[in-house]
Amino acid sequence: MEPVSHIVVDWGTSSFRLWALDRAGQVLAERRSTQGLAASATDGFEVVLETHIAALGIGEDVPVMMCGMVGSRSGWIEAAYLAAPVPLAGLAAQTTLVPSTRRPIHVLPGIAQNDPHHFDVMRGEETQLLALTTREGACLACLPGTHSKWVRLEDGTIEGFASFMTGELFQLIREASVLAPALSGAAPVEPASPAFAEGVAEALAAPESIGNALFALRASWLLAATPATSALARLSGLLIGLELAGARQRFGNLDGVSLIASAPAAPLYRQAFAVAGLADIRAFDAESCVREGLHAAALATFQLEGAVS
Amino acid sequence: MEPVSHIVVDWGTSSFRLWALDRAGQVLAERRSTQGLAASATDGFEVVLETHIAALGIGEDVPVMMCGMVGSRSGWIEAAYLAAPVPLAGLAAQTTLVPSTRRPIHVLPGIAQNDPHHFDVMRGEETQLLALTTREGACLACLPGTHSKWVRLEDGTIEGFASFMTGELFQLIREASVLAPALSGAAPVEPASPAFAEGVAEALAAPESIGNALFALRASWLLAATPATSALARLSGLLIGLELAGARQRFGNLDGVSLIASAPAAPLYRQAFAVAGLADIRAFDAESCVREGLHAAALATFQLEGAVS
Numbered sequence: 001m002e003p004v005s006h007i008v009v010d011w012g013t014s015s016f017r018l019w020a021l022d023r024a025g026q027v028l029a030e031r032r033s034t035q036g037l038a039a040s041a042t043d044g045f046e047v048v049l050e051t052h053i054a055a056l057g058i059g060e061d062v063p064v065m066m067c068g069m070v071g072s073r074s075g076w077i078e079a080a081y082l083a084a085p086v087p088l089a090g091l092a093a094q095t096t097l098v099p100s101t102r103r104p105i106h107v108l109p110g111i112a113q114n115d116p117h118h119f120d121v122m123r124g125e126e127t128q129l130l131a132l133t134t135r136e137g138a139c140l141a142c143l144p145g146t147h148s149k150w151v152r153l154e155d156g157t158i159e160g161f162a163s164f165m166t167g168e169l170f171q172l173i174r175e176a177s178v179l180a181p182a183l184s185g186a187a188p189v190e191p192a193s194p195a196f197a198e199g200v201a202e203a204l205a206a207p208e209s210i211g212n213a214l215f216a217l218r219a220s221w222l223l224a225a226t227p228a229t230s231a232l233a234r235l236s237g238l239l240i241g242l243e244l245a246g247a248r249q250r251f252g253n254l255d256g257v258s259l260i261a262s263a264p265a266a267p268l269y270r271q272a273f274a275v276a277g278l279a280d281i282r283a284f285d286a287e288s289c290v291r292e293g294l295h296a297a298a299l300a301t302f303q304l305e306g307a308v309s
Numbered sequence: 310m311e312p313v314s315h316i317v318v319d320w321g322t323s324s325f326r327l328w329a330l331d332r333a334g335q336v337l338a339e340r341r342s343t344q345g346l347a348a349s350a351t352d353g354f355e356v357v358l359e360t361h362i363a364a365l366g367i368g369e370d371v372p373v374m375m376c377g378m379v380g381s382r383s384g385w386i387e388a389a390y391l392a393a394p395v396p397l398a399g400l401a402a403q404t405t406l407v408p409s410t411r412r413p414i415h416v417l418p419g420i421a422q423n424d425p426h427h428f429d430v431m432r433g434e435e436t437q438l439l440a441l442t443t444r445e446g447a448c449l450a451c452l453p454g455t456h457s458k459w460v461r462l463e464d465g466t467i468e469g470f471a472s473f474m475t476g477e478l479f480q481l482i483r484e485a486s487v488l489a490p491a492l493s494g495a496a497p498v499e500p501a502s503p504a505f506a507e508g509v510a511e512a513l514a515a516p517e518s519i520g521n522a523l524f525a526l527r528a529s530w531l532l533a534a535t536p537a538t539s540a541l542a543r544l545s546g547l548l549i550g551l552e553l554a555g556a557r558q559r560f561g562n563l564d565g566v567s568l569i570a571s572a573p574a575a576p577l578y579r580q581a582f583a584v585a586g587l588a589d590i591r592a593f594d595a596e597s598c599v600r601e602g603l604h605a606a607a608l609a610t611f612q613l614e615g616a617v618s
Contacts, residue, residue, distance in 0.1 A: 218430075
């Protein structure tokens with residue numbers, strides 16, 4: 001087995017994922033936890049990181065490349081936002097070094113869109129997009145999540161993007177709204193559920209009526225005892241359908257979109273795309289993409305000898 | 310001063326309003342509190358009600374007419390839903406008597422819409438609409454709130470209606486979402502605020518992009534330090550504009566709508582209607598309407614002698 005060459009970390013609001021890689025980017029070991037920003041701020045970011053590294057028995061000289069909300073104002077250290085349009089190839093040259101740590105630890109920059117009509121920010125998704133930079137020409141990428149991103153790429157440059165609060169609205173409505181009793185005890189949303197497809201189709205047909213469609217979930221529970229599992233699938237479909245309608249309004253034809261997602265979002269979005277009649281979807285695994293992007297940045301930043309890109 | 314003839318109560322999820330009326334419907338005394346359903350269920354509904362009545366020194370034989378969520382499954386007693394279409398004139402004949410109380414206490418029914426494509430329910434708004442029943446012909450009414458109602462009336466009959474989760478989404482997003490820090494410390498929304506009008510216009514122009522418009526509030530706080538008061542006004546405008554877009558999708562032309570609202574919603578909706586270019590708005594005070602509706606139901610139910618409608 002190759003020795004560990006470098007460590008890469010995707011550190012978000014609610015999750016921590018670490019991989020120990022060899023020079024070729026092969027995974028030698030990994031660690032996952034729910035130590036997102038809030039938990040880590042309490043325990044100390046370096047303590048959290050070094051505890052995971054120590055558990056793998058990795059030495060003190062191995063450098064770390066990180067991305068995600070760990071580089072936000074409420075994270076470990078605030079890394080710069082680069083203003084779009086941004087050539088992805090330039091990301092690795094603009095990392096922020098965390099000061100006074102026992103090993104070199106770098107954080108990749110986020111991307112800001114300083115258009116007063118379309119202010120927007122991302123942290124982490126830009127690193128996933130590095131996996132798409134070998135493609136020439138134009139491409140539209142969809143990265144589902146708490147704040148889903150739709151990104152217009154041209155020849156390896158992020159030209160513009162839009163975030164949608166899809167995942168966050170889903171959690172808020174599910175847990176804290178008047179719909180909570182109607183959704184209580186629901187099984188996870190099945191992509192093949194008819195209620196999911198109906199929700200997507202309803203939101204695409206009348207996205208402006210989303211506030212009414214949401215209340216109807218409560219009314220159908222009161223009047224027709226609609227099962228929670230079906231109501232939750234419909235809610236998920238409504239919100240993803242709304243996102244597709246919004247992306248269409250902003251970016252036009254969505255055919256040929258690149259979906260960068262992992263389970264459970266990937267199959268749901270693929271099904272939503274099918275309901276919307278979108279063709280030629282290209283699917284990429286989000287976790288592989290972020291690891292590849294972090295690896296590419298690590299190679300460029302740490303000038304690893306003999307590395308194979 | 311006339312003696313107290315009857316008591317009317319509008320008892321909702323988060324508020325309690327009681328009026329002691331004479332036979333002509335004039336207000337002799339009133340009580341208000343934030344003892345909504347949850348608080349009242351703990352203390353006991355009859356205890357809450359009788360404590361307010363005792364504070365006014367009103368005798369045990371004076372009857373009570375109530376409406377609102379007090380008649381829901383999580384209220385004092387579940388009152389029936391009448392299925393739309395419903396002639397408003399028939400409401401008072403179908404009250405539910407609360408059993409085993411020291412005085413006669415009735416609860417007005419709610420209205421259900423059993424259309425599988427448009428399940429919907431209301432409790433309380435139907436009583437406000439009684440104030441509009443003297444009008445002949447068709448009329449569209451807007452009743453803003455936690456779950457705003459848009460109601461199509463034809464010659465005093467509720468033909469159909471749609472609820473929108475506008476007020477609830479506003480509170481959820483304000484208090485519990487990633488936007489909370491951007492909205493913290495905001496002053497109440499001013500109807501004349503340019504940010505409010507911009508939000509209404511933006512949602513009307515691109516209602517399908519609401520999920521993106523919401524996230525942009527966070528991004529503009531991060532990137533341009535947009536003040537919380539302006540961000541909150543924009544949020545309010547976006548959600549009310551979305552409701553108008555949804556009402557238009559459902560009911561067509563909204564000109565001539567009857568707005569049944571009290572402060573602070575009334576001036577905000579009037580301004581939103583102006584931004585949407587709606588003409589001939591008729592405004593009614595929601596509190597007066599619910600009191601008049603309760604009074605009319607009390608007259609019919611309690612067969613009060615010498616009453617003047």
